[in-house]
Amino acid sequence: MSRSEPLERADRAWWKEAVVYQIYPRSFNDSDGDGVGDIPGIAEKVDYLERLGVDVIWLCPVYDSPNHDNGYDIRDYRSILDAFGTMADWEELLEKLHARDMRLIMDLVVNHTSSEHEWFRRSRRRDGKYEDYYHWEEGRPAAEADYETADGPAGEVAPNNWDSIFGGPAWSYDEERGQWYLHIFDAHQPDLNWRNPAVRADVEGEIEWWLEKGIDGFRMDAIDLLSKAEGLPDGDPDDALVGSEHYSHGPRLREYLRELYDDVLSNYDAMTVGEMGMASVEAAADSIGENGDGLDMVFQFDHMNVDAGENGPWGRAEPGEWKLTELKEIVSRKQRRLEWDALFLSNHDVPRLVSRFGDDDRYREESATLIATFLLTMRGTPYVYQGDEIGMTNADFRSREEIDDPQTLGTIDDLLEAGAIDSYEDVREFVNYRSRDHARTPVQWTDSPGAGFTDGEPWLKVNENRSRINVEAAIANGDSVWHYYRRLIELRDAEDVLVYGEYDLLLPEDEQLFAYVRTLEDERALIVLNWSAEPAVVDGLGVAADGPDVLVGNYDDPPTAPEGSELRPYEAVVYRLG
Known part of the structure; x- marks a missing residue:
């Protein structure tokens, strides 16, 4: 059943059929030679994005910001950072995208603001309604606490022992107000007090303002952190991130999300994807759909922690250890439990996917295209992060x-x-x-010293492998990672079974092969991935098929029938089952 044949399904939606391309503006394309990517630079590449075939652009923050966290500390929600351009530049970008039937979603960062935001500046002065816009607390006597915190008044420590996700305590003392304020991230990113209805009303105003400007939805940053436990109790000091059990998925989170949906989001044909870094699959499932909290999908991270140690991502004895069987179990649980999944293995907050989940040396192209096959044939909306379409890799940070x-x-x-x-x-x-910086090295457009990203000094080092991994070379080579992504996107666009089909895992205990079937009415597709650097014999699929057709493969001569075939290192094949 192809996309050209209408599918009468209640759950059809444009955002389910889309492929999303994430742009980190600072590192995408610099139009003015100052070493920082900008909105005009993105506009210059709209034809490139259209040629690749993606449908939705997710634009990381371009709001006015002092940039303590590269734009995720917003000073003014309704202004564009000068380094990125102007509001007129942004409006031109939106117009160009919409003219090509592409959509734009923006980052919604409302767990916190910049400490330079007007709300915080007025709150620290106890100015009218803004007095309780943030979490302000008195400190504790140091003699009564068993933890140390950042500098405060003599003999006083922070209100509790919570850790910041960015390291150090989650509290800082403000001399002007004479109290401590909470910041789950950097000290320049104070957390908004969502218990205050005036905060929620102002946030809704910012959301509606952007939707009225014509954007098509939001990626909702750290949205699981909005509700903090009543009383802000101490966290378990033995946890890897002390206090996180009290500031992730707090008691009123679902109320807040539902309120956003009912008051604003439900009035627009807008796509929403919530980032919930500490959510269980069950918590993510509760947040999705009109019968849940109204989100369309959630970035749920269980599969991204497959290589983490007992004490978090930095807790492994050796980096890069993970098991395919564990990944399959996690992914399959999400496919069964979530009404709709956000399919991703990379973004601006994690290393490059081919360096993490593939082989960025000998089998870089093969593993990059295998991972692409996985992302674009699972049930859910796929997210492609800038540079993944050419197989960009981690850099080497020497100091x-x-x-x-x-x-x-x-x-x-x-x-x-x-x-x-x-x-x-x-x-x-x-x-x-x-490091997150691997995803933030400039996009490698050419093999020039600035990688075609800039004529100036780039804000972050360019990966040294730009001479062999770049867009110009990839487009010139018909067998490149880039062209494979394009073919996969075209295939997904043509085959409803790859979008709406049910998912069934095969060979769950196999340590090399990741195989599954997608089924939609009388249509079936079989995907077989040899997720390893060694050949693998396909045996025991138990899938009946008469003369399966190869829809796509990442080697020139894929096996015409799966059962009994030997797949080469990182070989991926998609079959239509008769």
């Missing part, structure tokens, strides 16, 4: 000075302070596996 990411820097400082490491060299291997 601490080359790092920009506050989360990475905070983790290094915590390890140094705890005496767990003596120098950067002790953690360099983990940084070169784990």
Whole structure:
């Protein structure tokens, strides 16, 4: 059943049939040579995005910001950061996208603002209704606490022992107000007090303002953190992230999300995807759909923690250890439980997917295209992060000075302070596996010194492999990762079974093969992935088929029948079953 034949289904939606392309503006394309990507630079590449075949652009924050967290600390929700351009530039980009039947979603960052936002500046002055816009608390006597915190008044520590996700305590003392304020992220990102109905009303106003400007939805940053536990109790000091049980999925989160949906989002044909970094599959499922909290889908991270240790992402004895059987179990649980999934293995907050889940050396192209096959044939909406379509890899950060990411820097400082490491060299291997900066190195358009990203000095180092991995070379090579992504997107667009079909896992205990069937009425597709660097014999699929047709494969001569075939390293094949 092709897309050209109408499918009468109650659950059909444009955002289910779309492929989303995420742009990190600072690193995408610099139009004016200042070393920082910008909105005119994105506009220059709209034809490129159309040619690739993506349907929706997710634009990371371009709002006015002091950039302590690269735009996720918003100073003014209704202004564009000068380094990125003007509101007129943004409006031109939106017009160009819509003219090509492409849509635009923006980052919604409302767990916190910048400490330079007008709301916070007025709150620290106890100015009228803004007095309780943030979490302000008195400190504790140091003699009564068993934890240390950032500097405050003599003999006083923070109100509780919570950790910041970026390292260090989650509280800072404000001299002007004479109280401590909560920041789950950087000290320049104070958390909004969502218990205050005036805060919620103002946030709804910002949401509606952008929807009225014509955007097509939101990626909702850290949306699971809006509700904090009543009384802000101490967290378990033995947890890897102390206090997280009290600030993720708090008691009123579902109320807040439903209120946003009922008051604003339900009035628009808008796509919403919530980032819930600490959500269980069950909690994510409760947040989705009109019978839940109204979100269309959720970034749920169980599968992204498959290579984490007991003490979090930095807790492995060796980086890069993970099991395919565990990944299959996690992914299959999500496919069964979630009404609709957000399909991703990369974004601006994690390392490059081919370096993490593939082989970025000998089998870079093969593993990059296998991962693409996985993302574009599962049930859900696929997300492609900039550069993944050419198989960009992690960089080599040789020193601490080359790092920009506050989360990475905070983790290094915590390890140094705890005496767990003596120098950067002790953690360099983990940084070169784990740091968020890998996703933020400039897009490699050409093999020039600035990678075609800029004529100036780039804000973050360009990956040294730009000479062999770049868009220009990929488009010139018909067998490249880029052209395979394009073929996959075209295939998904043509085959409803790859969008709406039910998912059934095969060979759950196989340590090399990830195989599954998608079924929609009388249509079936079989996907077989050899997710390993060794050949794998396909045996025991138990799938009846008369003369299966190969729809796509990432080698030139894929086996015409799956059962009994030997798949080469990182070989991926999609079959139509008769």
